[in-house]
Amino acid sequence: MSKLQLYDVIIVGGSYAGLSAAMTLGRAKRYVLVIDDNNPCNRQTPHSHNLITHDGEPPAEIRRKALEQVMRYDTVSFYDGTAIAVNNRQTYFETHTSQGDVFSSKKIIFTTGVTDIMPSIKGFAECWGISVLHCPYCHGYEVKDTPLAVIANEKMAYEYSRLIHHWSKDLKLFTNGKSTLAEEQTAALRSHGIEIIEDEITELQHKGGELKQLIVKSGKAYPLTAVFAKAPFTQHCTIPQQLGCELNEQGLIRVDDFQHTNVHGIFAAGDNSTLFRSVGVVIAAGIKAGAMANHQLIEEEFR
Ligand SMILES: Cc1cc2nc3c(=O)[nH]c(=O)nc-3n(C[C@H](O)[C@H](O)[C@H](O)COP(=O)(O)OP(=O)(O)OC[C@H]3O[C@@H](n4cnc5c(N)ncnc54)[C@H](O)[C@@H]3O)c2cc1C
Structure with missing residues (x-):
């Protein structure tokens, strides 16, 4: 043509x-x-x-x-x-x-x-779409009922944690800095067994994009199958x-x-x-x- x-x-x-x-x-x-x-x-x-x-x-x-x-x-x-x-x-x-x-x-x-836009957390970009997931409808089933985390704070943290909790009850919320959740939201999440961790995340340790553990500033390591995060x-x-x-x-x-x-x-x-x-x-x-x-x-x- x-x-x-x-x-x-x-x-x-x-x-x-x-x-x-x-x-x-x-x-x-x-x-x-x-x-x-x-x-x-x-x-x-x-x-x-x-x-x-x-x-x-x-x-x-x-x-x-x-x-x-x-x-x-x-x-x-x-x-x-x-x-x-x-x-x-x-x-x-x-x-x-x-x-x-x-x-x-x-x-x-x-x-x-x-x-x-990938955040500066080490390992995040490499795991994106493999074990750092944004959508449970796309990728939730494959990691259902396994140790999961949500990385979120502010308005989204509560709704997103509630959503992902449907796929796995073994769930942690990492606010990556001081939590801005309202008191009642914190209480509601805790009442469903969701631990809220405010420490700064330093690294997502992985093998070929498959998450092994999430490391926070204090050095503590959390073994996880996947994290859900919105970029x-x-x-x-x-x-x-x-x-x-x-x-x-x-x-x-x-x-x-x-x-x-x-x-x-x-x-x-x-x-x-x-x-x-x-x-x-x-x-x-x-x-x-x-x-x-x-x-x-x-x-x-x-x-
Ligand atoms: C990590 C990840 C995993 C996902 N997994 C799923 C899943 O399992 N199931 C599901 O249903 N959805 C999934 N999604 C969502 C899905 O991928 C998107 O909704 C879909 O790709 C959007 O299609 P699109 O055509 O709008 O844009 P894209 O697929 O992003 O394509 C845009 C295209 O436009 C081209 N382009 C842009 N600007 C120009 C330009 N100036 N000149 C020439 N070309 C240009 C780009 O190169 C690209 O090819 C996932 C999304 C992400 C980020």
């Missing part, structure tokens, strides 16, 4: 949300270019769970199959690279890549995900913000129920616009974004 071609839709981000949008648009006979540099947030996790038909498969294998199926649609093209800038020319968008290519499209969908995140790609797309108070791209951003012609789907991070959820959002981009094109074409 020529670089001068005006695509119907360019999709920036070709992981689960992006490929789902691409399939929807390919099946709607739309000329689509998917631009992706293959850096999904779950790349370190050995097995992805809680997606029927793919339960327990390596994440890269799910993406490989998705890409293979999407590329069967001859109106869909794939570009292996990074989008670095997009100009909104009002009637079309011009997307520039780090390799110096420029592509044009009538609509654009951002399915660019988020970047999790702060930022948008993986800031082009939507540069184009005037609003973020909400959680740092997610603000979209309506149909994945429209506040800028006409620009859609967003997947982790970049939902807190409900799960492959199944973002696949559904990708379908909506694809269908709604097609819908907007039809509104403009059928007059």
Whole structure:
């Protein structure tokens, strides 16, 4: 396909949300270019769970199959690279890549995900997605009824501990500094046998990402199978913000129920616009974004 071609839709981000949008648009006979540099947030996790038909498969294998199926649609093209800038020319968008290519499209969908920011605790990043887990629906079953910990403080600590306690009664809460829990929350957690440890965490000792023990500043070691922790995140790609797309108070791209951003012609789907991070959820959002981009094109074409 020529670089001068005006695509119907360019999709920036070709992981689960992006490929789902691409399939929807390919099946709607739309000329689509998917631009992706293959850096999904779950790349370190050995097995992805809680997606029927793919339960327990390596994440890269799910993406490989998705890409293979999407590329069967001859109106869909794939570009292996990074989008670095997009100009909104009002009637079309011009997307520039780090390799110096420029592509044009009538609509654009951002399915660019988020970047999790690893804390400076030694071993945390190496265990991320293996034995430092963020979501019990994705990974709780595999570690159920084993010695677990939650690393959290402030607002989230109570709710998160209560949630993880459902998967294992052998649970500790590490606040990694002075606890900010309310007295009644502390009492409620203790009444369920959850020990609250305020010592600073110095290290997660592990073997190949499999947690062995958590070490605190006093030197005390706590043998654990896994810890649950949420990492702060930022948008993986800031082009939507540069184009005037609003973020909400959680740092997610603000979209309506149909994945429209506040800028006409620009859609967003997947982790970049939902807190409900799960492959199944973002696949559904990708379908909506694809269908709604097609819908907007039809509104403009059928007059
Ligand atoms: C450690 C971990 C484990 C998880 N385990 C599970 C699980 O077991 N089950 C489950 O259902 N969910 C799991 N999740 C959640 C799931 O991985 C995400 O919800 C899902 O990957 C989000 O898909 P996405 O397409 O929105 O973004 P991502 O999968 O993060 O993909 C974004 C893509 O956009 C690309 N991109 C970004 N910017 C650009 C750019 N400028 N140019 C080109 N390409 C760009 C990236 O390289 C990447 O390929 C896990 C998440 C994490 C972090």
